[in-house]
Amino acid sequence: MDGNRIRKIVIVGGGTAGWMTAAAFAKILGPRYADITLVESEEIGIVGVGEATIPQINIYNRMLGLDEDDFVRETQGSFKLGIEFVDWGKKNHTYFHPFGPFGVDMDGVSFHAYWLRMMHGGDPRLVTDYSLTSVAASQNRFMRPVNAGNSPLSRIAYAFHFDASLYARFLRRYSQARGVKRQEGKITKVHQRSEDGFIESVELESGQKIEGELFIDCSGFRGLLIEQTLKAGYEDWTHWLPCDRAVAVPCAHGDGEFTPYTRSTAREAGWQWRIPLQHRIGNGYVYSSQFISDDEAAAKLMANLDGEALADPRPLRFVTGRRKKAWVKNVVALGLASGFLEPLESTSIHLIQSGIARLLTLFPSRDFEPADIERYNFMIAREFAQVRDFIILHYHLTERDDTPLWEYCRSMDVPETLKEKYRIFESHGRIFRDNDELFNDTSWFAVMIGQGLVPRSYDPVVEAMDEATLRARMNELHSVIGNCADQMPGHADFIAMNCAAKAA
Numbered sequence: 171m172d173g174n175r176i177r178k179i180v181i182v183g184g185g186t187a188g189w190m191t192a193a194a195f196a197k198i199l200g201p202r203y204a205d206i207t208l209v210e211s212e213e214i215g216i217v218g219v220g221e222a223t224i225p226q227i228n229i230y231n232r233m234l235g236l237d238e239d240d241f242v243r244e245t246q247g248s249f250k251l252g253i254e255f256v257d258w259g260k261k262n263h264t265y266f267h268p269f270g271p272f273g274v275d276m277d278g279v280s281f282h283a284y285w286l287r288m289m290h291g292g293d294p295r296l297v298t299d300y301s302l303t304s305v306a307a308s309q310n311r312f313m314r315p316v317n318a319g320n321s322p323l324s325r326i327a328y329a330f331h332f333d334a335s336l337y338a339r340f341l342r343r344y345s346q347a348r349g350v351k352r353q354e355g356k357i358t359k360v361h362q363r364s365e366d367g368f369i370e371s372v373e374l375e376s377g378q379k380i381e382g383e384l385f386i387d388c389s390g391f392r393g394l395l396i397e398q399t400l401k402a403g404y405e406d407w408t409h410w411l412p413c414d415r416a417v418a419v420p421c422a423h424g425d426g427e428f429t430p431y432t433r434s435t436a437r438e439a440g441w442q443w444r445i446p447l448q449h450r451i452g453n454g455y456v457y458s459s460q461f462i463s464d465d466e467a468a469a470k471l472m473a474n475l476d477g478e479a480l481a482d483p484r485p486l487r488f489v490t491g492r493r494k495k496a497w498v499k500n501v502v503a504l505g506l507a508s509g510f511l512e513p514l515e516s517t518s519i520h521l522i523q524s525g526i527a528r529l530l531t532l533f534p535s536r537d538f539e540p541a542d543i544e545r546y547n548f549m550i551a552r553e554f555a556q557v558r559d560f561i562i563l564h565y566h567l568t569e570r571d572d573t574p575l576w577e578y579c580r581s582m583d584v585p586e587t588l589k590e591k592y593r594i595f596e597s598h599g600r601i602f603r604d605n606d607e608l609f610n611d612t613s614w615f616a617v618m619i620g621q622g623l624v625p626r627s628y629d630p631v632v633e634a635m636d637e638a639t640l641r642a643r644m645n646e647l648h649s650v651i652g653n654c655a656d657q658m659p660g661h662a663d664f665i666a667m668n669c670a671a672k673a674a
């Protein structure tokens with residue numbers, strides 16, 4: 171086996187995907203296993219807008235062995251307990267998609283089934299009133315979970331907001347300290363083996379060639395190796411996810427709140443994100459070019475900022491969908507080179523992480539076993555499709571018909587896999603999670619209810635509990651959650667105490 175081991179890995183691209191891959195390989199494989207070189211071009215630059223994450227990033231951070239306070243400090247980061255959706259299901263309506271559970275499951279039945287029974291009985295409390303992360307978010311509070319037995323304080327789930335450019339630099343320092351070599355330069359030629367088309371080397375503008383046995387394509391939307399060279403093909407999902415452009419701008423904090431959550435506000439032709447960092451707020455308008463011009467979108471964004479804009483608005487273009495094959499021959503595409511679903515649920519960075527984990531599970535020898543490659547491609551395709559359905563849900567389940575975009579979205583046909591989720595939910599509010607799909611019951615429930623899909627009834631099994639007992643338990647849970655939230659410090663105070671960035 172030893173003679174067959176991959177000894178030279180070349181990572182093409184130094185954005186979030188490239189440096190996340192480099193850091194993971196440096197930690198898991200290390201320079202003794204293989205020579206790892208990352209090629210990036212400062213002239214081309216990075217997309218640099220991926221600034222919100224989901225809790226799974228904690229698994230990646232733990233794998234690297236990061237000190238979390240350092241990580242937040244170095245990336246001007248903040249904490250995220252979920253996403254607030256404004257005007258999505260209908261205008262003048264807000265709901266919260268929290269991380270972490272609703273209430274507690276009772277007698278083996280999901281908490282949300284009991285909540286539905288109460289709701290059908292006329293109880294006015296929202297399901298998010300039973301989520302500690304929702305309640306804490308509404309009060310701008312944050313703390314990490316503590317070891318407190320059954321208390322909701324031990325089940326706080328959270329993710330991060332961070333400055334994408336600082337994140338890439340942070341991971342670059344980590345990777346270089348562990349032996350990853352960085353090569354600056356623009357790749358202008360790609361050389362393939364004549365007998366089978368495997369990539370042999372990439373050539374820089376300077377004429378320097380960088381040889382490898384395994385190439386990771388993290389070159390962003392252009393897909394330098396996976397598409398431009400190996401023609402993997404692209405499955406276009408614009409008919410389901412019609413937003414194809416964004417304009418992004420950072421602004422000063424102004425008078426806005428320092429929220430421990432991302433805000434997503436639906437607009438006439440898409441939606442606007444608001445991501446609070448320590449030194450600024452990240453903002454962007456994601457829109458469909460079919461329904462609004464670039465100038466109008468930029469003007470809308472600039473008119474809806476918390477404080478003074480700190481740069482000119484930056485336009486971005488994309489096509490929602492995925493590469494038909496993420497792994498072809500000796501090239502594995504990660505990050506935007508493998509596809510993009512749009513940033514509504516902050517899933518891109520997670521998909522990078524999950525691609526890295528799957529690749530490490532199926533790490534090739536120089537034989538590049540076709541069965542392994544097929545399995546990898548199957549798993550990536552499935553995960554993209556599952557996340558796609560979850561994002562489509564936000565656009566499709568809406569009462570809005572006030573603009574052509576919303577009229578289009580509410581009447582579009584959706585994938586059969588999503589229709590099945592609706593059908594099962596509509597009767598008794600049940601949710602099935604297929605093959606470890608990324609979003610769990612809490613997420614599906616929060617968004618389906620939040621977007622306005624109320625099941626006709628509830629799981630009949632909850633009637634095994636008598637009503638008085640249920641009411642007493644729900645009241646107790648509600649007050650425990652309120653008390654727990656009261657014990658949490660403010661988000662700004664938590665950062666000041668633990669991980670404030672050094673003044674520039």
Ligand SMILES: Cc1cc2nc3c(=O)[nH]c(=O)nc-3n(C[C@H](O)[C@H](O)[C@H](O)COP(=O)(O)OP(=O)(O)OC[C@H]3O[C@@H](n4cnc5c(N)ncnc54)[C@H](O)[C@@H]3O)c2cc1C
Nearest residue numbers: 183184185186187217220222357389390505506513518519
């Ligand atoms: C509008 C928008 C908002 C987003 N928001 C989020 C979010 O909130 N959360 C989230 O998880 N994700 C988000 N994403 C996605 C996230 O930005 C990306 O997943 C992440 O930045 C990874 O990008 P990348 O590294 O694949 O590509 P890039 O950042 O584009 O990096 C590509 C790299 O390849 C190099 N390169 C390319 N061609 C060559 C060449 N010829 N020679 C040498 N080097 C080359 C470039 O120099 C660069 O280093 C968002 C994306 C968009 C478009």
